[in-house]
Amino acid sequence: MNAPVIRLEHRQHQTLTPRLQQAVRLLQLSSLDFAQEVQQAVGSNPFLEEDPEAHTAAAVVADNTPADATPTWNEVTPVSAPAADTPWDRESWGSPGSGSGRGSSGDGDLDLVEMVAADVSLRQHLHGQINVLPLSPRDRQLAATIIEALDDDGYLRLGLDELVGLCECAPPPEESELNVALRLVQSLDPAGIAARDVRECLLLQLKDIAPEAERELACRIVREHLDRLAMRDVNGLARMLGVGAAQVEAVCERIRHLDPRPGWRFGPSNTQFVTPDVIVRKIRGVWTATLNPDVIPKVRLNQVYAELFQRHRDAGHAELAAHLQEARWTVRNVEQRFATILNVAQAIVKRQRHFLEYGALAMKPLGLREIAEELGLHESTVSRVTNNKYMATPLGVFELKYFFSRALPTVSGGSCSATAIRGVIKDMIEAENPNDPLSDAQIARQLARQGLTVARRTVTKYRQMMKLPSVEKRRRHS
Numbered sequence: 001m002n003a004p005v006i007r008l009e010h011r012q013h014q015t016l017t018p019r020l021q022q023a024v025r026l027l028q029l030s031s032l033d034f035a036q037e038v039q040q041a042v043g044s045n046p047f048l049e050e051d052p053e054a055h056t057a058a059a060v061v062a063d064n065t066p067a068d069a070t071p072t073w074n075e076v077t078p079v080s081a082p083a084a085d086t087p088w089d090r091e092s093w094g095s096p097g098s099g100s101g102r103g104s105s106g107d108g109d110l111d112l113v114e115m116v117a118a119d120v121s122l123r124q125h126l127h128g129q130i131n132v133l134p135l136s137p138r139d140r141q142l143a144a145t146i147i148e149a150l151d152d153d154g155y156l157r158l159g160l161d162e163l164v165g166l167c168e169c170a171p172p173p174e175e176s177e178l179n180v181a182l183r184l185v186q187s188l189d190p191a192g193i194a195a196r197d198v199r200e201c202l203l204l205q206l207k208d209i210a211p212e213a214e215r216e217l218a219c220r221i222v223r224e225h226l227d228r229l230a231m232r233d234v235n236g237l238a239r240m241l242g243v244g245a246a247q248v249e250a251v252c253e254r255i256r257h258l259d260p261r262p263g264w265r266f267g268p269s270n271t272q273f274v275t276p277d278v279i280v281r282k283i284r285g286v287w288t289a290t291l292n293p294d295v296i297p298k299v300r301l302n303q304v305y306a307e308l309f310q311r312h313r314d315a316g317h318a319e320l321a322a323h324l325q326e327a328r329w330t331v332r333n334v335e336q337r338f339a340t341i342l343n344v345a346q347a348i349v350k351r352q353r354h355f356l357e358y359g360a361l362a363m364k365p366l367g368l369r370e371i372a373e374e375l376g377l378h379e380s381t382v383s384r385v386t387n388n389k390y391m392a393t394p395l396g397v398f399e400l401k402y403f404f405s406r407a408l409p410t411v412s413g414g415s416c417s418a419t420a421i422r423g424v425i426k427d428m429i430e431a432e433n434p435n436d437p438l439s440d441a442q443i444a445r446q447l448a449r450q451g452l453t454v455a456r457r458t459v460t461k462y463r464q465m466m467k468l469p470s471v472e473k474r475r476r477h478s
Contacts, residue, residue, distance in 0.1 A: 023333055027340070027381070030388035031277050031295035038297040038334065046320075047309075047327035051300035122154060122193075122266040123147055129188045141169055142181035146194060154193045154263025155201070156182070190262040198260055199226055205258045217243065218251050229255065232473050249476060276392035278345040278400075280356065287353050289345040289391070291338055301331055340377070344385045347371045348403045355403070356393055360423035365407030365415050411451040421452060422462045429468055434476035 026034060042048045126147045130140060145167045149158050158166075160178045167173055173181075185194040186204055195201035202222045209215040221229055221237060228237050229252060237252070238245040259265070278289050306327075309320055348371065354362035368379045368386075375382075386400035407415035425443055432438045438446070440459045447454045463470075 019329065023336075024384065026333060027337055028384040028387050031275065033388075034337070035295070035297050038299055038330065041326070041330050042299055045323050045327050045330070047302050047305050047324050048299055048330060049302045051298045120266055122150065122152065122263045125266050126150075126185065126188055126193070130185075133184075138169055138173075139181065139184075142167060142173055142177060143184050146178070146181055146185045150194060150263065152263055152267065153261040154190070154195070156194045156196055190259070190265060192259060192262040199223065201260055201262070202255065202258055205262075206255075209254060214251055214254070217241065217247070218255055221248075221251065222255065232475075234475075274390050274397055276390045276397050277341055278389070278391045280345075280349055280391060280393045282356075282394075287349050287356050289342065289349045291342050292392075296338055297334055299331060299334060301327055340381070341385055341389060343375050344371060344377075344382060345391060345400065347374055348391075348400065352403050356395065359395060361420050361427075363403070363405065363417045363419040363423070365417040366404050367406070368404060409453065411448075411453060416452060418462070421447070421454060422466060424450070424452070425459060425462055426466055426468070429463075429474070432474075434474065437471045437474040439471045 026037060029037065042050060127144065130143050130147070133140075135143070145163055146156065149163060149166065150156055160175050160182070163178055164172055164175075167178075182194060188194075191205045191208065192201040193204075195204055199222055203219060206215055206218050206222065209218055220241065225237055225240065228240075232252070234245050234249050234252065238248045241248065275295055276292055277295050279292050280287060280289050282288070306324060309317065309324060313321070348366070349356070351364060351366055351370070354364065368382045371377075372379045372382045386404070389400045390397050391400055391403075402419070405417040405419045408418060408421060410416050424447065428438060428443055428446060440463065441456045443463075444454055444456045444459045447459070468474075
């Protein structure tokens with residue numbers, strides 16, 4: 001029987017230092033989140049300061065662009081103060097750096113902020129209409145009670161018996177009074193407000209449909225066959241109603257244009273804007289990628305503080321030494337991060353120039369490994385660089401990950417990207433006969449005739465990714 005033995009072995013393995021782990025995390029952040037991290041570092045580190053005159057490599061490239069190298073697309077720039085080389089109109093903008101947004105310097109000038117449209121909530125919109133109607137104080141209070149009970153989407157989901165306890169009228173209102181107040185609120189703009197369910201919401205909006213025959217048919221469909229309307233069963237509705245399929249199709253199309261959530265038109269919008277990290281232009285026939293200077297944090301090392309610290313450095317200033325080291329690392333990380341993003345973007349543009357010229361149908365298959373091998377990076381680094389980073393092109397703004405797709409074999413022995421196949425499917429559906437649309441199986445057979453071997457279930461998956469309806473929902477009746 002062998003006795004236990006203690007043995008020493010030398011092994012080498014790689015371990016990420018805390019500093020490197022932090023760099024990896026920052027590389028994966030979006031430019032907005034990264035800028036916030038840098039801003040926090042500037043606020044807490046005395047050796048960091050904002051650099052309003054910062055010039056990165058991308059800015060230098062942009063500054064050296066030839067005068068005749070005009071972009072091939074219309075750039076959209078944010079509304080801000082004029083650029084440094086733009087003549088100042090001091091009467092309308094104020095002096096540079098003054099922080100004034102007023103039209104001129106008079107005491108009664110109108111602030112530009114006051115000209116921005118304010119968000120109006122649904123309740124404010126309804127109260128404004130109630131206040132101008134010739135109502136008694138009691139009727140106005142009952143209507144106001146119903147308005148305050150509405151949900152954000154405009155529906156009234158409380159019963160009238162529950163509203164009795166919420167109303168502060170004396171004596172307490174009867175249900176008939178609340179019904180009258182409810183009808184009053186339902187007559188306000190927008191149409192369909194204060195409905196108890198989807199059916200009632202649509203019926204309140206159908207009163208504006210003309211002619212009367214279509215309005216009656218639409219009301220009958222909503223009252224009696226709302227489930228078949230949702231299923232787009234035009235033929236079934238035509239049989240049940242005893243009218244032609246084309247007439248039912250036309251009425252159903254008008255119903256689909258109604259708003260089932262009228263309250264969502266009001267209140268603050270949740271629109272999210274994307275600021276591109278890279279801008280692609282065609283300069284003298286060559287597609288070129290440059291960094292967007294607006295997303296690069298303007299930060300630099302405070303040389304005055306750094307030199308003072310170096311002159312009077314001693315063992316008692318360990319905390320300041322750590323701050324100085326952290327400041328140098330932050331500046332270096334900003335430079336390295338955006339240099340990596342630019343290198344990856346340039347490599348993508350070089351491989352996908354046909355996409356920039358001809359659109360999605362010309363997208364080539366591209367993997368992370370190809371870019372990683374060319375730039376000498378790890379695949380995981382390229383993946384982090386393409387996460388939450390966006391590229392502005394003449395065809396629109398795309399996430400960098402959009403340009404990567406797996407290769408699908410063709411009959412001729414070549415390969416085609418999944419993005420290109422989705423583009424072909426979309427073109428087929430847009431060009432189809434609406435009275436006889438293509439099924440997913442028919443699309444797969446047409447792709448096969450073009451040399452693209454794609455399974456029917458793959459066609460279904462791509463169609464759903466593009467949010468295109470099924471064949472039955474695309475069918476129109478003439």
